[in-house]
Amino acid sequence: LRRKTGNALFLKEYNRRRILSFVREHKSISGIMLSKLSGLAPKSVYEICDGLIQDGYLYEASIGSSGGGRKPVMLSLRPDYYYSIGIDIDVGMVRAVLMDITSTVKFELNERVDGINYEVYLGLMVKLIKTLYKRNKTDASKLLGVGLSVPGLIDIDSKKLIMAPNLKWENKDLINDLKQHLSCNIFVENEAMSSAFCEKWLGECKNDKDFICINIKSGIGAGIYTCGKPYRGARGSAGEIGHIPLSENGPLCGCKNRGCLETLASTNALLTNAKSAFEKEITLDGLIALAQGKNKAAEEIFNNAAQYLGLAISFLVNTYNPSKIILGKDFTKYAKFELDVIIDKVNGTALKHNASAVRIQPSSFGERASVLGAAILPQIQIF
Amino acid sequence: LRRKTGNALFLKEYNRRRILSFVREHKSISGIMLSKLSGLAPKSVYEICDGLIQDGYLYEASIGSSGGGRKPVMLSLRPDYYYSIGIDIDVGMVRAVLMDITSTVKFELNERVDGINYEVYLGLMVKLIKTLYKRNKTDASKLLGVGLSVPGLIDIDSKKLIMAPNLKWENKDLINDLKQHLSCNIFVENEAMSSAFCEKWLGECKNDKDFICINIKSGIGAGIYTCGKPYRGARGSAGEIGHIPLSENGPLCGCKNRGCLETLASTNALLTNAKSAFEKEITLDGLIALAQGKNKAAEEIFNNAAQYLGLAISFLVNTYNPSKIILGKDFTKYAKFELDVIIDKVNGTALKHNASAVRIQPSSFGERASVLGAAILPQIQIF
Numbered sequence: 001l002r003r004k005t006g007n008a009l010f011l012k013e014y015n016r017r018r019i020l021s022f023v024r025e026h027k028s029i030s031g032i033m034l035s036k037l038s039g040l041a042p043k044s045v046y047e048i049c050d051g052l053i054q055d056g057y058l059y060e061a062s063i064g065s066s067g068g069g070r071k072p073v074m075l076s077l078r079p080d081y082y083y084s085i086g087i088d089i090d091v092g093m094v095r096a097v098l099m100d101i102t103s104t105v106k107f108e109l110n111e112r113v114d115g116i117n118y119e120v121y122l123g124l125m126v127k128l129i130k131t132l133y134k135r136n137k138t139d140a141s142k143l144l145g146v147g148l149s150v151p152g153l154i155d156i157d158s159k160k161l162i163m164a165p166n167l168k169w170e171n172k173d174l175i176n177d178l179k180q181h182l183s184c185n186i187f188v189e190n191e192a193m194s195s196a197f198c199e200k201w202l203g204e205c206k207n208d209k210d211f212i213c214i215n216i217k218s219g220i221g222a223g224i225y226t227c228g229k230p231y232r233g234a235r236g237s238a239g240e241i242g243h244i245p246l247s248e249n250g251p252l253c254g255c256k257n258r259g260c261l262e263t264l265a266s267t268n269a270l271l272t273n274a275k276s277a278f279e280k281e282i283t284l285d286g287l288i289a290l291a292q293g294k295n296k297a298a299e300e301i302f303n304n305a306a307q308y309l310g311l312a313i314s315f316l317v318n319t320y321n322p323s324k325i326i327l328g329k330d331f332t333k334y335a336k337f338e339l340d341v342i343i344d345k346v347n348g349t350a351l352k353h354n355a356s357a358v359r360i361q362p363s364s365f366g367e368r369a370s371v372l373g374a375a376i377l378p379q380i381q382i383f
Numbered sequence: 384l385r386r387k388t389g390n391a392l393f394l395k396e397y398n399r400r401r402i403l404s405f406v407r408e409h410k411s412i413s414g415i416m417l418s419k420l421s422g423l424a425p426k427s428v429y430e431i432c433d434g435l436i437q438d439g440y441l442y443e444a445s446i447g448s449s450g451g452g453r454k455p456v457m458l459s460l461r462p463d464y465y466y467s468i469g470i471d472i473d474v475g476m477v478r479a480v481l482m483d484i485t486s487t488v489k490f491e492l493n494e495r496v497d498g499i500n501y502e503v504y505l506g507l508m509v510k511l512i513k514t515l516y517k518r519n520k521t522d523a524s525k526l527l528g529v530g531l532s533v534p535g536l537i538d539i540d541s542k543k544l545i546m547a548p549n550l551k552w553e554n555k556d557l558i559n560d561l562k563q564h565l566s567c568n569i570f571v572e573n574e575a576m577s578s579a580f581c582e583k584w585l586g587e588c589k590n591d592k593d594f595i596c597i598n599i600k601s602g603i604g605a606g607i608y609t610c611g612k613p614y615r616g617a618r619g620s621a622g623e624i625g626h627i628p629l630s631e632n633g634p635l636c637g638c639k640n641r642g643c644l645e646t647l648a649s650t651n652a653l654l655t656n657a658k659s660a661f662e663k664e665i666t667l668d669g670l671i672a673l674a675q676g677k678n679k680a681a682e683e684i685f686n687n688a689a690q691y692l693g694l695a696i697s698f699l700v701n702t703y704n705p706s707k708i709i710l711g712k713d714f715t716k717y718a719k720f721e722l723d724v725i726i727d728k729v730n731g732t733a734l735k736h737n738a739s740a741v742r743i744q745p746s747s748f749g750e751r752a753s754v755l756g757a758a759i760l761p762q763i764q765i766f
Contacts, residue, residue: 153736162736210617222702226609233704234593235740240701243734245694255734311628315698318623319605321616351626351638353536353545357618 030072086375145185145378149194156236194373196223306338310345328363469758528568528761532577539619577756579606689721693728711746
């Protein structure tokens with residue numbers, strides 16, 4: 001009997017999630033349509049929807065059109081009830097958003113940080129989360145949770161941060177450390193995978209099953225979907241493309257090897273190369289301005305980085321055969337100096353069949369993809 | 384009503400397959416144990432098993448041990464009823480096996496072919512299939528189908544062969560062409576993916592969710608599993624690792640690029656390098672004998688190839704984070720001259736976290752992995 005009750009509960013929960021997902025996809029949908037899509041009897045759909053309305057997930061929205069007879073009631077996700085908070089930890093910056101379950105960002109905060117001290121970042125995260133929470137004026141029971149996007153390796157079982165090389169953090173239990181200050185569900189994810197969630201949930205990859213998001217900033221990492229699902233590998237560290245070795249005698253990398261992609265094509269690599277070309281420190285904005293003004297040396301710096309990116313992407317195109325590759329973060333600021341070079345390199349290097357199957361494009365979310373993805377993490381649990 | 388009947392049929396079929404899979408996994412298992420594993424009521428399990436016995440899939444085997452009371456009847460897959468045939472198409476060779484549903488190979492035939500003429504291969508396949516079929520002395524209704532393993536790119540929708548570079552075949556509809564001569568189900572799969580099926584179904588990777596089989600012979604290709612499932616990519620051409628570009632000024636490849644992995648580390652590459660080192664044609668067996676006799680030039684040829692393989696495998700280890708990499712086909716003949724070099728290269732080049740998560744080893748099936756995988760293709764349909 002216990003087993004049967006377990007199965008029934010499981011099935012009920014499964015169908016609730018499916019209905020909720022259909023409403024999310026369609027934004028506004030009738031019960032009849034939900035019955036058609038789900039294969040459930042109209043009676044069951046109405047029961048589930050009543051429950052979802054009572055629990056604050058759905059509301060009866062505008063009246064839909066009908067082919068005669070009674071006009072159907074349309075159901076939509078309720079924007080003023082459940083919500084989540086997303087935090088993106090970056091070197092020198094913490095971003096935070098509060099997002100309702102219709103994926104609308106209601107509040108957004110970015111704050112600069114000096115240095116890489118873990119306690120300082122922790123304090124700032126708590127402050128930003130509490131600020132957003134107060135600003136929303138809704139009680140704690142509506143907060144589905146906080147999602148964290150971290151530029152590092154997360155252990156697949158313990159969810160602890162194994163290392164974040166560019167922050168020089170090692171073995172940090174972010175979830176536990178935040179729980180000392182907050183009493184809500186906390187989820188943690190690698191920042192490239194957070195971006196992939198954002199592109200799948202809100203962006204260009206809604207209909208792609210096999211795609212790769214590459215985040216290019218101080219380091220380079222990839223978030224990968226295979227067969228419609230996030231792919232993490234056996235120990236949670238798939239997508240470490242920043243450490244693909246491309247040049248045997250290249251610059252020394254933080255991972256102790258030479259010539260990793262990161263040392264050749266990250267934003268840090270651009271700035272290092274700019275410093276040696278112009279014999280002075282140059283900011284990214286400065287370098288972009290120079291390339292904009294057709295400065296040959298600046299153009300060459302972007303071109304070189306793009307060649308290496310194109311080569312690394314050719315490996316991914318040959319081995320993953322993705323339908324899209326999205327280039328995000330800092331890259332979106334200088335895409336116009338690199339994108340065509342990358343695409344040409346891939347077309348010239350990858351297998352024709354695979355090269356012709358992939359679209360390579362910058363993220364439409366600028367630097368925000370991973371903070372939006374972080375906010376999605378707690379919401380995935382209800383859909 | 385129609386929908387409900389559809390659901391019930393679907394559920395019944397689903398549970399039949401689960402029971403059959405549990406029996407396959409355990410080889411011999413009681414109804415009570417099946418009930419525990421499946422979560423189904425004993426009555427349902429007995430009903431399903433009765434059906435499976437009547438249909439020829441199962442039989443009541445030896446009596447199991449019991450903790451007192453009635454001794455349970457043990458169920459096993461029936462070896463003398465359903466079977467499949469697997470064909471592996473290789474350059475210069477066609478392999479064929481007849482396998483019963485307990486995965487036992489009952490008959491096996493290998494036949495050499497001169498040249499690469501498509502019609503000649505087709506004729507030979509038909510001959511081998513008919514020979515095996517007759518030898519088995521069981522009627523056609525027990526043949527689950529024929530599986531083909533092909534060294535080329537299969538279109539993910541049409542299942543046509545797009546190209547098999549080393550056979551110089553293009554746009555061949557193998558299934559349709561064979562159906563002119565045979566009236567059974569025919570399945571087709573890339574040969575590296577066939578090997579991956581074999582390793583998952585029968586070999587070292589039964590418990591691995593994320594692993595890669597690399598077939599090294601005239602060309603190099605990979606069959607990949609992600610999240611416990613075969614991964615084919617958006618257009619069916621994931622795993623084309625033979626065309627990873629590793630040396631800008633390397634030998635010209637069939638794909639028209641230079642320095643692809645295939646041109647540096649395939650068996651063909653070994654023989655080309657041997658010819659230029661020894662200034663005469665050398666067979667693979669000859670080269671192996673030389674390395675066995677500690678001939679420096681021969682050892683160096685294997686060492687160089689292994690360095691490139693190690694580099695390519697480092698890319699895969701960083702980006703896929705697999706728990707196993709199985710090296711198969713010709714490689715199994717000369718593994719002892721390359722394996723340690725490959726492992727050292729990966730440990731020195733890939734990210735530590737990823738390198739420590741992977742086991743790299745030769746296939747235990749020698750050159751037979753893909754023909755066994757081909758025979759498994761029709762069997763997957765019933766489990």
